[in-house]
Amino acid sequence: ELKVEQNPLFLSMQEGKNYTIYCNYSTTSDRLYWYRQDPGKSLESLFVLLSNGAVKQEGRLMASLDTKARLSTLHITAAVHDLSATYFCAVVGGTYKYIFGTGTRLKVLA
Amino acid sequence: DAGVTQSPTHLIKTRGQQVTLRCSPKSGHDTVSWYQQALGQGPQFIFQYYEEEERQRGNFPDRFSGHQFPNYSSELNVNALLLGDSALYLCASSQGQGPIGYTFGSGTRLTVV
DSSP: OOOEEEEOSEEEEETTOOEEEEEEESSOOSOEEEEEEOTTOOEEEEEEEOSTTOEEEETTEEEEEETTTTEEEEEEOSOOGGGOEEEEEEEEETTTEEEEOOOEEEEEEO | OOOOEEEOSEEEEOTTOOEEEEEEOOTTOOEEEEEEEOTTSOOEEEEEEETTEEEEEOSOOTTEEEEEOTTSOEEEEEOSOOGGGOEEEEEEEESTTOTTOOEEOOOEEEEEO
């Protein structure tokens, strides 16, 4: 059974700092997604990564994928308070379902 | 362009009761997937519907059942509710198996007391 692990689970950081969230998965997959979730809200799609070496950037967030290492990273540059949320990675498990990671709860302190 | 619509947004049920949640997919999408997200956890796959049939199922008991209608909308039914069924239920729509991924609805918060 495909397993997806994220670390850290909780992250408290100062505004202006950089940090990276890691997503490891246990078997091969050709697609990886990153989502953002605000408290009590649904999931907002951030990135879809489709191939080894793929890199996507949007604002202060950059995601990358290394399929050989079965690792994706979500890098936060110069964090701002508005980035406070829970971030999930999800890997396609089998043909039809996503397996979500445990989530990383990010709190950016002013 | 309407996104994924779920109803109701919140509901409270008593143990042993039955509940039906509804989902209308995004325009142009023909596949509906349901996920359960317990508090503080990642979403877990319940099942997926395509062409009015259940295409794949996650590790959920038979108390969880679903249906897809010819207009691609879907229902999730849960019988004999348990306290542990309390969660946010998310519907996600997509077009076939395309790589662009899901569009998620805003979810239904179910509380079982």
